[in-house]
Amino acid sequence: MVASMSWPRTACVGLLALLCVSLSPSSARPSSESAEATTVSSVQDEECLTEGCNRTVASLARAMNLSINPCDDFYQFACGRYVRDTPLPPNKGTVSVVSQLEDVLREQLRELLAEAPGPGEPAAFGKAKTLYQSCMNTTRLEELGVEPAKKILATLGVPSWPILESDAWDDSEFDWQNMSFKLMEMGLYDDFIFAYGVEIDINNTARHALKVEPPEFNLDLVGLDNVTRTMHVQEYLYELLETAKMLRPEVADLVNTNKLSLLQEETEKVATLEITLNLCTMSLEDRRNLTLGLTEMPLSRLQEIYPYVSWLNYTKHMLPPGANVTEDESVVVVDVVFMAALGKIMEATPKRVLANYLVWRVLENTVMDVLNEKARSIGVKRKMARWEECVKAVQIGMRMATSAMYVRRHSSEEARNKTVEMVQDISKEMHRLLDSVDWMDPKTRRAAMMKAEVMRYNVAYPQELLNDTLLDQFYEKLEVQPNDLLGNTLAVEKRRFDRSMAKYRTKVQKYHWSFISGIADIVNAFFLHSDNSLSIPAGLMQGAFFQKDRPQYMNYGGIGFAIGHEVSHAFDETGGLFDMNGLLANWWDVETKKLFDEKVRCIVDQYSSMKDPNINVTVNGILTQSENIADNAALKLAYRAYMRYTARHGTEPRTTVKVLDDDKPRTVTLKPRQMFWVSFASAWCSKETHKDLNLQLRTNSHLPGVHRVNGAVSNTEEFASDFKCPVGSPMNPVHKCQVW
Numbered sequence: 001m002v003a004s005m006s007w008p009r010t011a012c013v014g015l016l017a018l019l020c021v022s023l024s025p026s027s028a029r030p031s032s033e034s035a036e037a038t039t040v041s042s043v044q045d046e047e048c049l050t051e052g053c054n055r056t057v058a059s060l061a062r063a064m065n066l067s068i069n070p071c072d073d074f075y076q077f078a079c080g081r082y083v084r085d086t087p088l089p090p091n092k093g094t095v096s097v098v099s100q101l102e103d104v105l106r107e108q109l110r111e112l113l114a115e116a117p118g119p120g121e122p123a124a125f126g127k128a129k130t131l132y133q134s135c136m137n138t139t140r141l142e143e144l145g146v147e148p149a150k151k152i153l154a155t156l157g158v159p160s161w162p163i164l165e166s167d168a169w170d171d172s173e174f175d176w177q178n179m180s181f182k183l184m185e186m187g188l189y190d191d192f193i194f195a196y197g198v199e200i201d202i203n204n205t206a207r208h209a210l211k212v213e214p215p216e217f218n219l220d221l222v223g224l225d226n227v228t229r230t231m232h233v234q235e236y237l238y239e240l241l242e243t244a245k246m247l248r249p250e251v252a253d254l255v256n257t258n259k260l261s262l263l264q265e266e267t268e269k270v271a272t273l274e275i276t277l278n279l280c281t282m283s284l285e286d287r288r289n290l291t292l293g294l295t296e297m298p299l300s301r302l303q304e305i306y307p308y309v310s311w312l313n314y315t316k317h318m319l320p321p322g323a324n325v326t327e328d329e330s331v332v333v334v335d336v337v338f339m340a341a342l343g344k345i346m347e348a349t350p351k352r353v354l355a356n357y358l359v360w361r362v363l364e365n366t367v368m369d370v371l372n373e374k375a376r377s378i379g380v381k382r383k384m385a386r387w388e389e390c391v392k393a394v395q396i397g398m399r400m401a402t403s404a405m406y407v408r409r410h411s412s413e414e415a416r417n418k419t420v421e422m423v424q425d426i427s428k429e430m431h432r433l434l435d436s437v438d439w440m441d442p443k444t445r446r447a448a449m450m451k452a453e454v455m456r457y458n459v460a461y462p463q464e465l466l467n468d469t470l471l472d473q474f475y476e477k478l479e480v481q482p483n484d485l486l487g488n489t490l491a492v493e494k495r496r497f498d499r500s501m502a503k504y505r506t507k508v509q510k511y512h513w514s515f516i517s518g519i520a521d522i523v524n525a526f527f528l529h530s531d532n533s534l535s536i537p538a539g540l541m542q543g544a545f546f547q548k549d550r551p552q553y554m555n556y557g558g559i560g561f562a563i564g565h566e567v568s569h570a571f572d573e574t575g576g577l578f579d580m581n582g583l584l585a586n587w588w589d590v591e592t593k594k595l596f597d598e599k600v601r602c603i604v605d606q607y608s609s610m611k612d613p614n615i616n617v618t619v620n621g622i623l624t625q626s627e628n629i630a631d632n633a634a635l636k637l638a639y640r641a642y643m644r645y646t647a648r649h650g651t652e653p654r655t656t657v658k659v660l661d662d663d664k665p666r667t668v669t670l671k672p673r674q675m676f677w678v679s680f681a682s683a684w685c686s687k688e689t690h691k692d693l694n695l696q697l698r699t700n701s702h703l704p705g706v707h708r709v710n711g712a713v714s715n716t717e718e719f720a721s722d723f724k725c726p727v728g729s730p731m732n733p734v735h736k737c738q739v740w
Contacts, residue, residue, distance in 0.1 A: 048550070048652070048654065050549050051549055052548070053549075053551060053554075055547070056547065056550050057657055059544065059682070061658060061659050062081060063081055064077060064078055064657060064678070065079075066668050067666065070725075070731065071729040071730065071731045072729065073730065074709060074710055074713050074719075075705060075706040076706075078682050079682065079684075079706075081659070083686075083687050086685075086687050088687065088689065093688060095686065095687050096685065096687070097544050097685050098683070101523045101539075102523045104543070105522075105539050106391050109391050109394075109406060110388075113128060113129050113391065113405075121468075122404070122472050124404070125404075127398065127480050128394050130482055131394050131397060132393075134481065134482055134483060135394070136387065137482075137483055140483045141373075145372060146246060148367060148370050148485075148486040149368075149371060151486065152366070152367050152486075153359065156182045156359075156362070157179065161244070162266075162359075163356045163360075171350075171352055176193070180314070180317075181317045184317055184318055186493070186494065188366060188490075188493055192215055192362075193358075195212065195216070196211070196318065197210075197318070197500060197501070198211070198504045202530075203584055204584075207505075207507060208506055209330060209331070209504075210330065210331040210332065210504070211331065211332040211333075212333055212339070214334070217274055218274070218361070219232060220278055221275060221279060222284055223284045224695070224698055224699065225694070228695065236271055240267045240271070242378045246374060270357050274357065276345055280337070280341040282335050282337070284620075285622045285623050288574065288622075288623070290577060293336050293337060294332065294336075295332075295336055296331065298330055298331070299311050299327045299328070299331060300327035302333070303327070305339075306343055308342070308343045308346045312325065312326075318501060319501050320504075323505075366489065370485045370486045373386070395521060397489075397493075398475065398478075399519055400465070401471065401475065403461065403518055403520035403521045403537075406521040407466075407521075408465075411520070414548050415460070416541075418546075418548055418555070419460065419536060419541055419559060419563075420459050423534070425644060426563045427452065429564075429641045429644075430452050430567050430568070431449055433633075434452060434571075439599075440592050441589040441591065441592045444588050451570060451580040452571075454532065454580050455534060457533070457534050458511075458516070458533060459535075459536050460536065460538040461520040464514075470513075474514060478495050510533075519535070519537055520537045520538040521538070522539045522540070523537075525537065525563070529569075529575060529578045532580060544558055545562060546559040551655075552642065553652055554676075556638050556642035556645065557676040558683050560638035561635060561683070562634075563638070564634030564636075564641075567634075567637065568629065568630040568633035568634055568740065569626065571633075572625075572629045573596075573597075573625065576588065576596070596739070599738070602739075603625055603628050603629055603632065606621070606711070606715075607628050608621030609621075610707055612697060614693060617694055619703060619707055620697065620698065623701055627708075628712075629740075631708060631712045632711075632715050632737070632739065635716050635719075636716060636738070638676075639716075639718050651672060654669055654672065654675075655669070656669045656670070677719055677722065677723070680709070684705035685705055686704060686705040715738055716736075717736075
């Protein structure tokens with residue numbers, strides 16, 4: 001049975017038979033212009049009583065556990081009550097400060113999309129609202145039933161789903177490449193066997209190139225323990241079976257009469273194929289190395305090595321008419337081991353199994369989301385409320401429109417200017433930090449400082465989002481109808497597919513407003529290596545991260561940390577592969593690189609020694625090293641930047657937090673420097689089920705809040721000084737690690 005397997009990559013192709021029948025310490029030298037030299041000598045005896053301060057203090061009072069010594073466990077000090085008292089939302093395994101801000105933003109977008117079109121508003125807004133309304137029209141969706149699914153199957157040239165046909169299905173006319181061509185004509189990415197398309201060339205980020213790589217999998221088991229893998233497979237099989245029952249009632253009759261053996265065999269073969277493909281991909285740790293398993297070759301060579309695809313014909317169907325594709329076209333190949341194994345998998349897979357898999361992936365990825373509530377209730381992924389799913393769909397399909405709607409209603413120039421000041425302060429600190437470390441040779445230091453000097457910053461949103469004409473031009477070819485969710489979904493996907501393929505042989509328009517900088521409606525931040533640019537979207541400028549009417553120590557600890565985190569990504573072990581222009585280049589001296597690697601190893605070893613006490617799972621220090629390096633550097637950068645802010649503007653008022661805990665009142669008065677640290681930690685409070693915690697620790701490059709907060713503050717001397725933590729206490733260990 002699929003559900004009881006153990007799956008190493010080395011044995012990935014061995015599953016084929018089932019298809020045919022079943023921390024060194026930091027050594028940074030003191031800067032000649034240190035942050036400490038710019039700080040004021042005393043704290044003003046004033047209490048912060050602004051509305052923004054009161055909101056933040058009230059939030060902190062609900063989250064902090066003042067019975068905990070901050071030098072013992074700073075995360076519990078800042079987030080203990082949050083973890084204890086915050087209920088998990090229905091059907092969700094995680095709640096966090098970030099997810100709650102995402103809920104607020106999603107509700108704001110819901111209100112905007114539900115409004116009637118206003119006079120003089122951009123046509124793009126009307127299209128976004130129409131798309132939303134077509135998704136919310138459940139009456140129409142109930143009338144259609146499963147007809148949209150049947151329509152998709154007919155368009156694909158697949159008369160039926162073999163899994164529903166028993167022995168009656170004829171495989172003689174089935175060709176998976178022809179089915180792929182039909183998907184392309186519809187604008188649906190055919191990324192179920194491999195992912196092939198046009199992307200920025202990692203070897204030359206000034207151009208777009210053809211790239212083939214492993215696909216994304218819905219049944220992704222890489223990095224998971226066997227118990228979790230088994231659970232995911234069981235959920236997958238259940239969803240597949242329920243979908244079959246919905247599309248053909250006769251299948252339900254089979255279930256009712258317990259005649260399940262044939263159907264179970266069919267579904268298990270589909271699952272086995274996806275498992276086989278998935279486990280032939282690189283490990284999560286290896287995927288961090290952008291050049292591992294990467295090569296470039298012409299189409300003619302690709303055909304020789306991987307003959308299971310008619311690559312020239314496939315490429316001609318994928319690219320726009322008039323592309324004049326030849327066998328000399330260069331293709332970037334990612335994960336050559338997977339591509340080699342894929343040939344053996346395809347050869348050993350019967351047409352019926354392949355057809356079942358491909359139809360199932362189309363249904364699962366696209367069709368099920370445009371059907372009625374019965375279809376949406378199937379499986380574990382579709383657990384959002386209908387309106388949440390619809391808001392998400394419009395965001396994905398018309399992101400520039402939803403971003404423009406959001407920033408026009410919920411962003412301000414004052415907030416943007418304050419954030420820009422923080423970005424400038426923190427970028428200067430990165431420059432000073434690079435100038436002060438004692439392990440870099442002069443040439444490497446100059447290259448790093450130049451990279452920091454020319455780094456671009458996108459804050460809140462690009463001005464183009466306020467331009468109605470540009471927005472309407474961006475979406476002028478998109479047509480949507482009030483009562484046709486399937487048609488609208490396909491139109492959105494077709495537009496996206498065509499725009500992507502049309503980029504082939506074109507230069508990359510770096511810093512274009514419609515790229516990363518135009519994504520404003522999201523609670524996140526980004527660093528783009530190919531642009532050497534940082535983006536802080538408007539959606540992050542709220543709540544625990546930023547408020548314009550509160551002391552800046554709260555903002556530097558919140559969004560300032562996020563800014564420092566992204567700036568630091570330019571100089572982690574991945575960012576160090578790219579130069580000031582965003583090109584893949586080696587600008588490191590050999591000996592300096594060795595010293596850098598030693599510091600990275602210190603971080604990796606330190607975090608790898610952590611174990612989550614709730615589920616007894618060890619932190620993966622290799623998988624999370626980039627984020628951990630960035631977290632540790634970000635705290636230093638944001639703290640020093642705030643010290644310089646107070647040198648310019650004066651010391652800010654203190655904060656008092658009062659908590660009634662177990663009927664016992666507790667009060668703590670926090671100085672501005674201490675509030676910086678609390679503001680940082682409070683933004684990362686989270687609560688997870690053991691299932692979600694296990695999944696995050698094994699597969700996510702970002703650590704859960706407790707490890708993220710305690711790991712970073714315990715490496716920071718300034719934290720220990722501000723809270724007077726004794727040397728050797730949990731949050732002030734003798735042995736510390738820092739890369740920067």
